[in-house]
Amino acid sequence: MKTIQLYDEGHQWFAFARDPEKPEKIIDTNQYMVIHGKRVLLMDPGGIEIFAPMLGSILHHTKIENITDLFASHQDPDIISSLGLWDQTLPKARLHSPWLWEGFIRHFGMDNIEYVSIPDEGNSLDLDGVELQFIPAHYLHSSGNFHVYDPKSKIMMCGDVGAALESPEADMYVEDFDEHIPKMKLFHQRWMPSNRAKNDWIARVRKMDIEMLCPQHGRIFKGENITKFLDWFEQLEVGLGVPK
Amino acid sequence: MSQTTRGQNNTVIGVATIAADLHKVMYIAWSVSIAAKNAMIISAQAGEQARSFQPLTRFIDEIAHTTIKSTEKVEHESISLTRLSANYLRTRDAYTRFHQVDRIGKDARYRHTFDQTIDKCLLQLQEQTQRLHQQLFRLNDFMQDLDMDMRAALAVASVCRIEASRAGEYRNSLSVVADDLERAAREIQNTVKEGMDRIHQLTIQDTEFETER
Ligand SMILES: [Fe+2]
Numbered sequence: 228m229k230t231i232q233l234y235d236e237g238h239q240w241f242a243f244a245r246d247p248e249k250p251e252k253i254i255d256t257n258q259y260m261v262i263h264g265k266r267v268l269l270m271d272p273g274g275i276e277i278f279a280p281m282l283g284s285i286l287h288h289t290k291i292e293n294i295t296d297l298f299a300s301h302q303d304p305d306i307i308s309s310l311g312l313w314d315q316t317l318p319k320a321r322l323h324s325p326w327l328w329e330g331f332i333r334h335f336g337m338d339n340i341e342y343v344s345i346p347d348e349g350n351s352l353d354l355d356g357v358e359l360q361f362i363p364a365h366y367l368h369s370s371g372n373f374h375v376y377d378p379k380s381k382i383m384m385c386g387d388v389g390a391a392l393e394s395p396e397a398d399m400y401v402e403d404f405d406e407h408i409p410k411m412k413l414f415h416q417r418w419m420p421s422n423r424a425k426n427d428w429i430a431r432v433r434k435m436d437i438e439m440l441c442p443q444h445g446r447i448f449k450g451e452n453i454t455k456f457l458d459w460f461e462q463l464e465v466g467l468g469v470p471k
Numbered sequence: 472m473s474q475t476t477r478g479q480n481n482t483v484i485g486v487a488t489i490a491a492d493l494h495k496v497m498y499i500a501w502s503v504s505i506a507a508k509n510a511m512i513i514s515a516q517a518g519e520q521a522r523s524f525q526p527l528t529r530f531i532d533e534i535a536h537t538t539i540k541s542t543e544k545v546e547h548e549s550i551s552l553t554r555l556s557a558n559y560l561r562t563r564d565a566y567t568r569f570h571q572v573d574r575i576g577k578d579a580r581y582r583h584t585f586d587q588t589i590d591k592c593l594l595q596l597q598e599q600t601q602r603l604h605q606q607l608f609r610l611n612d613f614m615q616d617l618d619m620d621m622r623a624a625l626a627v628a629s630v631c632r633i634e635a636s637r638a639g640e641y642r643n644s645l646s647v648v649a650d651d652l653e654r655a656a657r658e659i660q661n662t663v664k665e666g667m668d669r670i671h672q673l674t675i676q677d678t679e680f681e682t683e684r
């Protein structure tokens with residue numbers, strides 16, 4: 228599994244992606260990690276199938292006992308079906324996730340980890356002095372859904388928003404935005420159910436100071452590609468699963 | 472990995488099938504009990520002609536009831552066995568994946584901090600394997616007892632047939648009871664044999680896994 232360091236000033240951001248050993252038919256996912264001293268947050272730690280490569284990669288950067296917090300943006304299996312394994316690995320950890328999904332996510336197996344419900348309006352996590360904000364992104368695509376924003380590094384982990392279906396060798400950053408559109412279009416049209424939710428999110432995100440927009444699938448947006456993405460997403464009609 | 476998955480599925484299917492076998496045994500025993508009650512009525516009607524048949528019908532009914540009661544209890548245990556085997560599979564899967572972590576992260580700076588997790592998982596797996604074996608042995612003992620009971624039932628069926636032949640005009644209807652009992656006992660014996668074979672297969676598989684470590 229590829230490890231990419233996104234930020235390193237006082238605290239660190241990492242992305243884990245493009246696992247070469249991943250079974251062919253499961254969607255490639257990006258997992259994110261923030262390390263600050265002896266506290267570590269894993270974001271959308273992924274499915275059962277990538278648990279081993281994920282943890283194998285993490286152990287290059289931190290001790291197991293430092294992983295104190297997990298975050299699941301929503302309830303999907305590619306986000307958090309590895310929970311049962313993390314539960315045995317990190318019995319003292321806390322899982323921050325939408326209140327809406329507690330009863331559902333627990334089906335993945337959770338005897339030890341503590342479920343910390345995020346209220347609909349969002350809140351934040353203090354990782355030993357580093358503030359990580361849980362930004363509401365409901366209906367994008369899940370009905371209870373959050374993104375993670377770090378005001379210091381200006382990185383936003385944006386779950387399935389900005390996702391692209393990519394080949395396993397694909398680069399980690401969007402270079403040519405126009406070339407990237409075909410890889411994102413169907414995903415957003417079909418997986419995102421609500422134009423209203425989409426536009427509300429875009430309006431809020433435009434006011435935020437973001438240098439990196441990090442989706443759970445595909446490539447990371449930097450600099451002007453962030454604005455290009457917001458503009459493109461704004462004009463895109465979503466929720467196309469039902470014929471007109 | 473695929474080998475492990477296949478083994479896991481066999482364990483689940485095996486345990487679930489044993490539970491289904493036990494249910495089948497109970498169903499057959501119920502039919503014997505009904506046959507015994509019919510025989511009681513017939514032999515009561517036959518009066519003097521079926522005098523020596525009457526205590527046999529009570530005996531058959533007793534066999535049927537004992538079988539139903541003991542099977543009911545074991546069927547209940549087999550449900551807890553299913554839960555235990557599901558937990559065991561989860562632990563086994565975790566253990567396999569933890570080993571992958573160990574392999575993939577072999578050069579990782581903090582790999583050693585994961586040792587405790589693997590050790591704990593192994594301990595849990597050993598404990599669950601032991602409990603699974605214990606419960607399977609108990610189930611096997613029960614099956615053996617059931618097999619003995621059915622041998623006794625077959626002996627009773629032969630006696631029934633002899634007594635039926637002396638029951639004059641009731642001969643045919645009482646012979647049917649003897650036939651029913653024999654058929655049921657053999658059917659239960661077959662089901663028990665299949666169940667024991669299944670338990671044996673499960674036990675072998677788990678032993679293989681132990682040496683694998
Ligand atoms: Fe999703």
Ligand SMILES: [Fe+2]
Nearest residue numbers: 303305387443
């Ligand atoms: Fe996803």
